Amino acid sequence: MRDRVRRLVLAAAAAFALVTVSTAPAAAYAPVGVVHTERVQAGPYTVTVGFSEWPLRAMQSLDFTFAPADGIAGKSGRLTIDGPGLDAEDRETPLSRHPRKRDVWGLDVRALPEPGTWSFTFDIDGRAGHGRGTLRNVTVLDQPGPPLAISWTVCAIPPIGMLAYLAVGWRRNKPSERVAALV
């Protein structure tokens, strides 16, 4: 019996080690892949906007990169995003370095909530002064995957099951009849 337990533990440890070793490369942070670029002229500054997916789709997680022609050193600014379904607090943000590509500004794992026409406005301050420019008419297509209603229905099954279970328990035990003596 003990031998069997020992063998089982060894086998489990070996399986765990194998899974850990084989998945180690997946644990590395993915590089930022730019598959499409657009140019924006913001006053004296030329900004190359990079997208990790193209064409864009609603709700899809994206990496955006914003690269001024002569680098981000000595520059600062703000980004204003405009499009359908965007929360007010997500519209305007300071231009920040991309967490996985520190030599350019960018946004990581960001999704545009709804399909439609979007725009990205850059306000940049640097040695050459202030510049403002907008990348207009960025088309965002419908979300990928099944319709949201189906996805939400699948995910609503457990809470609905729980409520049904509770309803049955409620009917059988009739707690309302005994609640008077509770307080």
Place this chain on the structure above:
Amino acid sequence: MSTALPVTGSRASQPSLAVKVSRNGRTGPVAANTVLAGTMMSLFGISWDIQWHVDVGPDTFFTLSHLMLYSGSAIAGLASLAMVLIATAAQRAGQSVDRFPGGKPVRVLGGVFRAPLGYLISGTGAALFLLFGLLDLWWHSLYGFDAVLDSPPHIGLLVSISFSMVGSVIVFAAARDTRWGRAGVILSIPVLIVFSPITTKAFGALPLPVDPELVGTILFSTLLLILGTLTIGRRTTALTIAATLGALQLVLWWFSPWAARVYADATGLPLRDNLGDDPPELPSGIPVFMLVAAAAGTALMWLSRRRGWSGRIAPQIMGAGGGAVIGLSFPVQSALFGDSGPTSAELLKMTAAGLVTGVLAGYLAARLAVLLRDHSTASVTSASVTNASVTNASATNASVTKGR
């Protein structure tokens, strides 16, 4: 949910391992606290993960915060599975399991298993978590990495963890006649108060007059506060739960940014630019004025007892008072944390929302408390219930009756 199965088998035979474990007085508290530890790990894991996304950013499936979140669910699930198997084996060995720790046993799959209700629910939550984990994996293959917290599979995952937390409340409530049972209720309820409103993010996209997450927080925190109070039946319970919630909030407030930064240092990743001085994401959403709400609820309960109001209306009155305080506190809380000061219209709207939600919370809490008290079992099996614990149980019942 019938529990009256005939007891079969011979008493003279050597008790099996499962029977020995089930008769051991320590099995109940050890298993219950393991489930609680698992759910607590999940809570700390998600708070850390959310803060990591805010403060640092880069993500893979294998971050430590994810590991903590998933391990918590696995620990709760394995402990629950063990208890279901032990209860089943004990019942098959001819032992009565009517007073099995973890709630009255329920027949599962036509009687193949006998699952104590609390462990059935916490185990089901953990199993669902696995299923939604697979769905989430597929979702990410379509949509990419965690762009939002409120995607359908994420909500499925979060609801599943909430089930495990509900299970742990049932497990401890079933042992409310013991000190560890009451302590567990007072600890497991705040965990559920913090976690459950996250799932109301699912309604975030609906055009409602009040933020559904705020309404969810009012509903769950008021409901659980009253539920705990009426289940344990002691005057100070609401205040103790609120104080525990406050302590949990303080620990999460410190832990989440600390863990995000330490982990960033360890992996050589920099913090995001322009972070600002926003308060920690998840802890700052926990109501900070719960002690005031608990005091209001306790005062109203005391008044109800003095005036002899029926349990048919008293919980709703307690809920209205507690809910109104929590509703009113949200605009004040966000002003404290750096947002602009609240307008009087907003204060009025949130108080009204709190009042209405609180009445519903009180109504549900009282009835759920009746069901939970029905599921009360001793901490050990009937074979080893001592006279002392029986006396203790009757003394508790007597004090509850006296308080009516």
